[in-house]
Amino acid sequence: MSQTCVHRVTETRDLGGGSFVLRVAGPFEGVQAGQFCMLRTPSDWPVLLPRPFSWFDVFEPGDAALRAGEVTGAATFLGKVVGPGTSRLARLEPGEDLIVTGPLGCAWPAVDAGAREPVCIAGGVGLAPFLLWAKQRRALGARVSILYGGATRHALAASGDFAAIDPDFHFATDDGSCGFHGNVLALYRDLVARGVLDGSAPVYCCGPDPMMEAVAKDCRQRGVRCVVSLETYMACGFGVCNGCTVHVHDRGRFAGRHYVKSCTVGPVFDAEELVWPAEVSHT
Ligand SMILES: Cc1cc2nc3c(=O)[nH]c(=O)nc-3n(C[C@H](O)[C@H](O)[C@H](O)COP(=O)(O)OP(=O)(O)OC[C@H]3O[C@@H](n4cnc5c(N)ncnc54)[C@H](O)[C@@H]3O)c2cc1C
Ligand code: FES
Structure with a gap:
């Protein structure tokens, strides 16, 4: 069940190139x-x-990775500065407060016992929803492959x-x-x-979006299931504003x-459920 609570910032880490990791004290239950969750500061927002923001990592009480001031647990968020909100989050200092509403939306589909392990493909801050996933899969003994792309190695x-967790990372850079x-x-x-990956x-x-559309098209052509996590614009985050509607196929x-609301039905969808921009331009 989602909650809105004020949490104490314990770390802001600059990754370079406008990317950052924000760490806050818990508790965070049921993530x-x-x-995802909705973030804002109580002052100067x-x-x-x-x-x-996607949950990047979540630490339960008693986790050996917890630090001073995090006895009730902790969470991290991976961010990229693109405008005023993300810029404010990147400038948070330890000791400041952050208002977190969540958890919201749906999760990655579970993997049935004996089923093939999904291949994770991420671009930029699209890596965020994969850390907790990889951690949970690793705890179940699975080996997770993550393909991670960015403009340069700094990204x-x-x-x-x-x-x-030490997943099988495969990196791609434009340069x-x-x-x-x-x-x-x-x-x-x-x-x-x-033959390095099971196709x-x-x-x-x-x-x-263009990357996810291209990956979805490639999977469709080969008859492979593709699941995407959309970063559609959102205003409320819990189904009241209609600000996050996405175009879906009238089936299943x-x-x-x-149209459905990404904040409540998504942000995770089967790619075949979505009407992608290229499909619209051909109809
Ligand atoms: C479910 C979900 C999970 C997300 N997880 C993360 C995350 O883990 N880390 C992260 O850094 N970002 C994430 N985002 C994107 C993040 O929410 C936006 O970058 C943020 O809202 C921008 O706020 P701002 O005030 O900094 O910039 P704004 O002023 O709101 O926007 C700056 C520029 O970015 C564009 N923009 C803003 N939001 C979007 C969007 N959703 N899609 C396309 N263009 C956009 C605007 O058109 C504008 O040009 C996520 C979005 C969603 C919906
Ligand atoms: S963000 Fe308001 S309905 Fe989805």
């Missing part, structure tokens, strides 16, 4: 990987509405937060400064072609509907 700094030289979809195709495993994807669980 599932892939869900420069915009009207809170801003949606990939958030991968350092996965050190304790070739780290890992594969090219985009993350080209990296995925290369790894499948070389029939489902894909879980989060990143810029959305039969009789053309």
